[in-house]
Amino acid sequence: MTEWKKTICPYDCPTSCGLLVKTDGTRILEVKGDPDHPASHGLICRKMHGYADSIHSPSRILTPMRRVGEKGEGRFVPVSWDEAISEITGRWKEILSRDGGDAILPFYYSGVMSVIQRKCGDAFFNRMGACSLVKTLCSSAKGAGYEAVMGRTGCLDPRELKHSDFLLVWGSNMKATRIQSMPVLDSARKAGKRVVLIESCAEDMAPYCDGTILIRPGTDGALALAMMHVLVREGLAAEDYLREWSCGWPGFKETLPAYTPVWAEGITGIPADVTEALAMEYGRASRPAIILGSGPSRYGNGGMTVRLITILSALTGAWGRPGGGLCGCNPGIGPCADDTIVTRPDFRTRQGRKVNINQLAQALNGSHGQDPIQSLYVYGSNPVGSVSSQAETVKGLMRQDLFTVVHERFMTDTARYADILLPATFSVEQPDCYLAYGYCTFGTAYKVLEPAGQCRSNWNTFRLLAGAMGYEEAYFKKTEEGMVEELLAHPGPGLAKATDREWDILEKGGVISTPFADHMDFKTETGKILIVNPGQPEPMPRYTSAHGGEYPLRLIAVPSGYTLNSIFLEREDLTGKRGPMKLMLHPLDAAGRNIGDGDKVIAYNDLAQVEFTASLTPWVARGAAAVAGVYGMSLSGSGLLVNALHHQRLSDIGEATTLNDNTVEVRPAFHH
Template identity: 25%
Template sequence: GSAKCSNEEAYLFQKLIRTGFHTNNVDHCTRLCHASSVAALFEGIGSGAVSTTFGDIKNSGVAIVTGSNSTANHPVASTFFKQARRNGTTVIYVDPRADKMADHADIYCQLKPGTDVAFYNGVMHEVIRLGLTDDEFIATRTSNFEALKRTVADYPPERAEQITGVPADTIRRVARAWGEASGGIIFWGMGISQHTTGTDNARCLIALCAITGNVGKPGAGLHPLRGQNNVQGASDMGLVPMFYPDYQKADDPGVKARFETAWGSEDLDPKKGLTVTEIIGSALKGGVRGMYMLGENPFLSDPNINKVRKALAKLDFLVVQDIFLTETAEFADVILPASSYMEKDGTYTNTDRRVQLGRKVLDTPGQARVDWEVVQDIANRIGLDWRYESARQIFEEMVSVIPSYKNLSYDNLGLTGKLYPNPDPEHSDGTVVMFGERFKTDDGLAHLVPAEWLPAKELPSEEYPFVLNTGRMLEHWHTGSMTRRSYALDAIAPSALVFIHPDDAASLGLGDGEMARVSSRRGAIELAVKVSHRESPGNCFIPFHFREAAANLLTIDEIDPVGKIPEFKFCAVRIEPADVSVRADG
């Protein structure tokens, strides 16, 4: 499924897979961005959604932005961060890359890649040692604090410095700023989640907020910044293998019975389905024999592209529904021309839990059709009797099975949308701060989960001495299937780049714009060098938008054991001059 499609389309897609194909093997890009965050949030506070909005930063004394180059990846949210800092909020930025967000931070911590657990354990060590915890909140609204306290006791700032490279005094400064603030929010991105220890990373952030009482009040909370325009909504709609809509467990007999009644289906699958990464692995072994791709391009977005290529080639049948002929579509047996957001009505839920109405302004070109209509036609061809006539009608059914969206309707969303949950959308914008009295866990408490630091699965070696980090640029979007067709955007950023520190460039004999060969144990690509003071020595960064130099040809497909998310942010590579040195501009 797709996190770029509307809520209605995500809802119908997962309903088709479950009622028509009788399987829970349905997933989307959350598996490649925030799956580990969601796993930790459900475990810790019983909800995978943000606990407050990014606009609430105006009420914060301090904000931590970690693992997110927000100015490039979340430019709307970053304007709120920068404005809050101008108005007095202390901004702490934690990331291996000193990208533009570092320019707007009061405190910047350039930690070594993959050492987040050690860093936050060191901060919590100091918060507890200095007596900056909220003892009443810990006593009444959390569990397992003593176990957490024992774990972080082994991470004094000096040990955390040895592991992370962040000076012990800086760690102490962060702890004091966080602990003494009237309220604090943690915003995080893929740099936290896209690790084999991604769930542990998020567990630490949850614990840091909870032990200081920074959840459930204005200017405080947990905010995983979502990666696509409707990844929150697609997850809410049940476009994941372990949950039905509204995060109701797929392997719960009571949930199964409720949806069988609601959908008029008698044989829903009682087992959790496979995730994106597990589906690829199953296809390689001949287990999964067919795939239906709606608005996804795993050929470039998934790790270890050679493995993905083999999996796609081995399928008996592949259908791709998309607005352009993507790299994945080149493997398809059937291609269904789809629609962009401007060509259809529907709702979208942003990172703040804000449900917004999209309205059609253009007709679809050629034979392209509105996605939910295509899905409905397939449903009817395989024997389901679906008679939806509009996105509005689908939305009404969604609301009837999604308690979090209760009271919302097309008519009360207005021009700016409404936050969920919302008890009175006629007169209220919705709930900004969640968990003011209790969490959504079974006992209503925040469950603190200690985490020990573990090294990455593939460490640098003499043969592959550099650490590769991958991500996005401001100018381009994911696999570039849309933005690289934009003349203006492609003119600004036309070619693939590898960003390396000046000292590394000098030692390798590479100048700015010269061609380099970057190789890992899985493959090699050639691309232009960008000498950058924002990288730290021994590390490099490659955006993954470019087919001709696909970063994910290099990445490792090891996954987080809980969130099942791949390790996009850490693998070992070698950098050397390309065989033929060509200037990038000519």
């Protein structure tokens, strides 16, 4: 007998889409979108339509394994869970007694985006006193820049964009990362509203917009300042609104005369008349909305850039009108669940060493007077494919004295370096709560299938490890089902107005809408927009430069619609359509280097040389080189991926990745 059950997509997208899975109790037979989901309305990506192919893949890891080959070779033999847990905890006890908790590093990111399974390792490693991982791999500079201006004020939920009368898609490849918001662009254009794109690589999004402006990577702040210069000069800034609702406007206004469109042209590569026209169109709209992606924040000046774009979103008073303001940061009125119930910061008795996720290579190899870590525990992540400085990361993972444990579903590039490999579950094999980070929704999903083979969830694996470490706290005796109940029993402000019917949905499994924020209720210390923020390293916003580098082309990493970070690489239906590792270049940049479309090329800088296939397109800014998606090392001639060309430098605020802030030169790869 088959039945349809509700579940939720666990992956790193803003929507946390609702899914319906058809099951016979042992397998998932079909996957489709849940039409009842309040944000996705049944629209899901091609990746999740084939989710069952991943869950039941013949290449899935189903048993614990011990390495028998050299590190990186990928040769393992099966062992029992008892043997694996005994070996892991035995090694950890030795390391703790010899070197202390600062020698053990947990490493996870966005392999699963739920509350319990994603965050439960924090409690275990807090109890151990291990290193704390600073998790700033994606968009923390964007969050820090937005918060520097708006505090905890909720921005626009994408469902509010139907009220906007002009849409500025700024550095957001919505086709790959916000597919559920694409119908908003379509209906806006059908209603005669203009949609304009600002991008360094517009290959995916240009067909869905009325106009496209190509910008040099890392210079978005200069464009925002030049637009504000025009708005003030033309009397389109809402001066009364700004005097009443912001702090620091008069001082900031005095800085704007210097930021002319002609000044900006020298930095951004955008002709001054194009900036003038864009600013006028934006300023004349009553309810303009900026849909801001994370790409513009992944630079050394990323936080400042987002501050400037956020100030621009408020300059015409748009935040006071329905559909006006900014979309793409923190929506909603506050958390729905108290995640400290899961993370248990109270278990930590000493502060301990902090390791930034973007500087894993430094932690593995020892730098800045710090000893190299002695043990790495990886879950929900594939750092070899996704973290800066790949060659240095691999060098660290090759250390014979490093004890590495990886909890994974497939033989990822990171898993190949494990000493012990543990088999992990899929979302349908575990219960959890899900908070979307791009929409005001909250949901629960219960177990649909028993875990395949000997696979265990993060929660149940940490329970086993805690028992073997001798941790007696009641927390480690709870079930994952019990944790869902506990989270629902301690709701946050986001669930304060949930109705009895909505609580019934959460208790049975499903997703509800939570209230949209009041966008004029500014949740800052002053209750106003902080144009000037005395708490910032630079209180007065200004144009700052990215890190850059000595090579002529600015390298940017862009998302792929076929895969998600390094997830779905096991699916040949997706990777086959995506094709080889491509480097997108503007035809004029390629011509000067004697590079033709489809040629094999080498991109290189002071870190590495990586082979790509050239793809020539007018939709990449002059002076930029763009690479879409994360690949596996086996698909690269040298075994190196685009992240081998990324430095470990951090952003100005938010300690974030600067993966778009690197320079390269490109030459033909003359193979003989």
